[in-house]
Amino acid sequence: MDFLTGMAYVGIILLAVINAIIVSRMKIVFHGEEEDDDEKGGSCSVG
Amino acid sequence: MEYMAKHWAILVIMILYTAGCLGIGQWFKKRAAEDVDAFYVAKRSIPGWAISLAFFSTFISTNTYIGQAGFSFQAGLSWAWVGFYWTVFCMISWLLLGPRMRVQTAKLSSVTIPDYFDYRYKSSFSKAIRIFSALIILFATLWYMTAIAKGCAHLLTSTLGIPYAWGAFLVIFITTLYSVLGGMYSVLWTDAAQGLMMFFVAILMVMIPVMYVGGWEPLMYSVANTAHLTAKGQPIGNGLMTFCTLVSFAYITSIGLAVGMKQISEPRCLIRFYSIDNAKSMKFAMIATPIFLGVSLACVFAVGALVHGMATDQEASYLIKHTDEVVGFMLAKFGNPWVTGIVMAGLFAAGMSSFAAVSIIVGTAFVGDIWAVIKPMSPQKQVSYTKRLMWIYSGIVFVLALYPPAGIVELTAFSGAVFTAGFFPAVFGGLFLRWGTGKGAFYSMIIGIATTMIWRFGLRFVLPGMKDIHEIIPGFIISLIAYFIISKLTASDMPDKEHLDHVFHTKTS
Numbered sequence: 001m002d003f004l005t006g007m008a009y010v011g012i013i014l015l016a017v018i019n020a021i022i023v024s025r026m027k028i029v030f031h032g033e034e035e036d037d038d039e040k041g042g043s044c045s046v047g
Numbered sequence: 048m049e050y051m052a053k054h055w056a057i058l059v060i061m062i063l064y065t066a067g068c069l070g071i072g073q074w075f076k077k078r079a080a081e082d083v084d085a086f087y088v089a090k091r092s093i094p095g096w097a098i099s100l101a102f103f104s105t106f107i108s109t110n111t112y113i114g115q116a117g118f119s120f121q122a123g124l125s126w127a128w129v130g131f132y133w134t135v136f137c138m139i140s141w142l143l144l145g146p147r148m149r150v151q152t153a154k155l156s157s158v159t160i161p162d163y164f165d166y167r168y169k170s171s172f173s174k175a176i177r178i179f180s181a182l183i184i185l186f187a188t189l190w191y192m193t194a195i196a197k198g199c200a201h202l203l204t205s206t207l208g209i210p211y212a213w214g215a216f217l218v219i220f221i222t223t224l225y226s227v228l229g230g231m232y233s234v235l236w237t238d239a240a241q242g243l244m245m246f247f248v249a250i251l252m253v254m255i256p257v258m259y260v261g262g263w264e265p266l267m268y269s270v271a272n273t274a275h276l277t278a279k280g281q282p283i284g285n286g287l288m289t290f291c292t293l294v295s296f297a298y299i300t301s302i303g304l305a306v307g308m309k310q311i312s313e314p315r316c317l318i319r320f321y322s323i324d325n326a327k328s329m330k331f332a333m334i335a336t337p338i339f340l341g342v343s344l345a346c347v348f349a350v351g352a353l354v355h356g357m358a359t360d361q362e363a364s365y366l367i368k369h370t371d372e373v374v375g376f377m378l379a380k381f382g383n384p385w386v387t388g389i390v391m392a393g394l395f396a397a398g399m400s401s402f403a404a405v406s407i408i409v410g411t412a413f414v415g416d417i418w419a420v421i422k423p424m425s426p427q428k429q430v431s432y433t434k435r436l437m438w439i440y441s442g443i444v445f446v447l448a449l450y451p452p453a454g455i456v457e458l459t460a461f462s463g464a465v466f467t468a469g470f471f472p473a474v475f476g477g478l479f480l481r482w483g484t485g486k487g488a489f490y491s492m493i494i495g496i497a498t499t500m501i502w503r504f505g506l507r508f509v510l511p512g513m514k515d516i517h518e519i520i521p522g523f524i525i526s527l528i529a530y531f532i533i534s535k536l537t538a539s540d541m542p543d544k545e546h547l548d549h550v551f552h553t554k555t556s
Contacts (some may be wrong), residue, residue, distance in 0.1 A: 004290035008127035012341040023333040036287045
């Protein structure tokens with residue numbers, strides 16, 4: 001399998017990893033809910 | 048007796064699967080009948096992992112597990128780039144739209160996508176947007192449901208020898224029954240169970256050629272050195288393993304965008320965000336959904352190419368022109384009834400989860416967003432009428448499935464473009480732009496849909512070199528521009544500051 005074909009498969013895995021990193025750094029709080037300790041220090045809050 | 052001896056394993060798995068779906072519907076019957084909030088959005092009480100699986104199983108249908116998987120027999124392993132695009136849009140959908148949609152819809156007490164437009168924009172055009180978008184849902188969804196019913200019925204015919212009409216009836220009846228019984232509760236929980244099955248079936252499907260040939264190495268060697276021919280009779284050589292030798296990247300991009308973008312615009316996907324129970328669940332689902340989707344797609348999109356390792360030259364020369372039959376061929380050649388039964392259940396799960404999701408969407412669109420707007424009714428009546436409407440609509444789908452109109456696959460693909468061009472600007476603007484107006488949303492829908500139709504029926508196949516540019520691209524760009532310009536020009540149509548402060552209680556640090 002050549003590099004660019006393989007990149008489709010590797011790319012999907014990389015996307016999932018990058019997404020997990022982005023989300024784990026986000027702060028998500030719904031209106032009326034207590035803010036959890038592990039969600040503090042992120043970059044974005046909604047609610 | 049001979050029939051039972053041949054099919055008993057598949058029948059046992061299918062009966063258990065059907066009983067499970069109906070059991071879930073029955074379990075939630077009482078809870079779903081409480082009020083509109085319960086029947087339409089399951090009282091926003093579903094955990095993130097279940098929503099994540101439900102989103103995945105709703106977005107992916109039988110078409111992916113049969114059609115797209117089989118198409119890589121022709122296109123080679125590069126076809127997985129389509130899965131890459133879909134995973135990108137899955138991420139965009141969850142990162143960009145998910146959290147805000149959940150928060151805003153809860154604040155506005157919105158239970159459908161059309162009523163979100165109404166409550167969010169609060170303009171003189173609000174009711175028009177609500178009814179218009181409900182009509183779009185009713186029209187565009189009909190073809191999609193018919194295509195799913197048709198696909199599942201063919202599957203029952205080819206594997207269990209059930210006559211097509213009975214197959215269509217069984218699939219539509221069972222799916223509608225459990226959706227009507229438990230409303231959004233049963234739709235989401237069956238979707239979650241079906242999503243889990245689909246995830247494992249995707250992995251199982253990619254392992255079948257490996258097991259048949261006797262390991263990864265011999266399989267990859269066989270695929271890389273195949274003596275099979277392309278549909279045009281040219282030798283494939285190592286084309287299955289090299290980038291875009293058998294299919295253009297423009298075509299891959301076109302399908303990747305056309306289908307992938309449904310995740311940021313189709314009500315059946317967006318409505319999933321409404322039902323998440325809390326922020327922690329949302330965060331979990333935001334991480335898990337691209338994993339479920341990405342891993343499944345990486346497996347499924349490779350299946351067709353790998354089946355070359357199982358096929359003789361003669362079989363391959365037939366399959367290259369009939370790629371929808373590749374998965375069936377693979378199962379028949381592997382010849383294990385239990386594996387066939389499990390994969391079959393996964394394929395049905397893919398079809399039924401999407402059917403159930405849209406079935407409840409059309410019910411709520413007609414009763415909640417058209418009927419109840421014109422003639423207000425009590426919540427109990429609204430739920431009761433929604434159930435009846437779901438049955439009636441399923442009846443229409445059954446008739447259409449018996450006499451499917453020509454070009455149903457094209458109509459289904461086209462409906463995705465209609466949703467993206469029509470709904471995305473109104474959804475995105477509603478969630479992020481305080482200055483977005485109801486008039487901007489309404490006219491962008493009309494302009495987006497008109498652009499999509501003009502491109503599809505007037506320009507795409509007439510202008511030279513435009514064939515690979517799917518109508519979703521011009522439709523999406525022009526409707527978004529229209530939303531921005533018209534919203535700016537109709538600033539007086541903005542809701543009052545108090546309403547906007549309530550909707551956009553958003554802090555960024």
